[in-house]
Amino acid sequence: MSIYAHDALNGKHALITGATGGIGQAVAKLLARMGAAVTLTGRNAERLAALQEAITQELPAAKVLTVTADLTSADDRLRLVSSAEQQHGPVTLLVNNAGQYQFATVEDVTEESLAGLMQANYTSAVLLTQLVYKGMKQLGSGAVVNVSSLSGLRGSYGNTAYAASKFALTGFTHSFAMEAIKHNVRVNAVCPGFVDTDMGYDVIRNISNVSGASFEQQVKKTNADIPSGRITTPEEVANTIAFLLTDAAANIVGESVKISGGALLR
Numbered sequence: 001m002s003i004y005a006h007d008a009l010n011g012k013h014a015l016i017t018g019a020t021g022g023i024g025q026a027v028a029k030l031l032a033r034m035g036a037a038v039t040l041t042g043r044n045a046e047r048l049a050a051l052q053e054a055i056t057q058e059l060p061a062a063k064v065l066t067v068t069a070d071l072t073s074a075d076d077r078l079r080l081v082s083s084a085e086q087q088h089g090p091v092t093l094l095v096n097n098a099g100q101y102q103f104a105t106v107e108d109v110t111e112e113s114l115a116g117l118m119q120a121n122y123t124s125a126v127l128l129t130q131l132v133y134k135g136m137k138q139l140g141s142g143a144v145v146n147v148s149s150l151s152g153l154r155g156s157y158g159n160t161a162y163a164a165s166k167f168a169l170t171g172f173t174h175s176f177a178m179e180a181i182k183h184n185v186r187v188n189a190v191c192p193g194f195v196d197t198d199m200g201y202d203v204i205r206n207i208s209n210v211s212g213a214s215f216e217q218q219v220k221k222t223n224a225d226i227p228s229g230r231i232t233t234p235e236e237v238a239n240t241i242a243f244l245l246t247d248a249a250a251n252i253v254g255e256s257v258k259i260s261g262g263a264l265l266r
Contacts, residue, residue, distance in 0.1 A: 065155075
């Protein structure tokens with residue numbers, strides 16, 4: 001059940017990347033419930049179609065566009081923004097959620113894998129934002145939320161490349177926020193810890209391989225080590241993103257909001 005009014009985002013157009021993942025789906029459904037027209041993108045056309053159907057079954061009047069795209073491609077980024085604007089008008093809300101996870105120590109990182117992860121988690125988000133920001137500046141309003149991670153605030157074993165890419169996204173958030181607010185465009189980030197998604201469990205599985213514990217044991221330990229006693233749900237991340245996109249967060253600028261059950265306090 002949404003905690004937000006069904007018309008909280010009426011007249012807004014939200015572009016959500018990585019829409020077929022656990023967090024992306026939760027964000028897409030919530031923003032549609034709040035009245036926003038949504039453009040959803042990802043690399044899997046079948047999953048996008050299924051998500052669109054799920055939203056329109058719940059909300060027959062919802063305005064939903066899906067665009068299959070690889071955001072590491074300049075042509076795909078241009079096509080995505082053009083299609084979104086033609087269908088729903090200027091993009092006023094952007095959620096940079098697309099990303100990849102990679103477990104690798106310094107010894108295991110290759111130049112190719114490092115470049116690929118930075119392209120997926122950082123460079124593509126910056127370049128897509130650049131395209132959308134042009135329209136936001138013209139309108140004199142907008143909001144951007146980048147989905148970073150606790151790994152964008154601290155390092156951990158085997159996160160040489162992944163943490164670097166998320167630190168970069170967090171740094172981009174802070175710096176871009178200072179530029180964009182001059183045009184009434186707010187930029188923030190969310191930094192989830194472990195989330196109940198496929199990617200979240202991939203991380204736990206890699207930790208179990210290092211620790212020698214079984215996957216089930218590692219899941220139990222991961223939950224027990226969090227002060228709240230559990231990992232975060234995708235819906236909890238979506239609720240925080242939605243808040244940052246609303247006018248209720250009008251003076252929240254350049255923040256990195258942790259959603260981790262108290263796993264990182266600073």
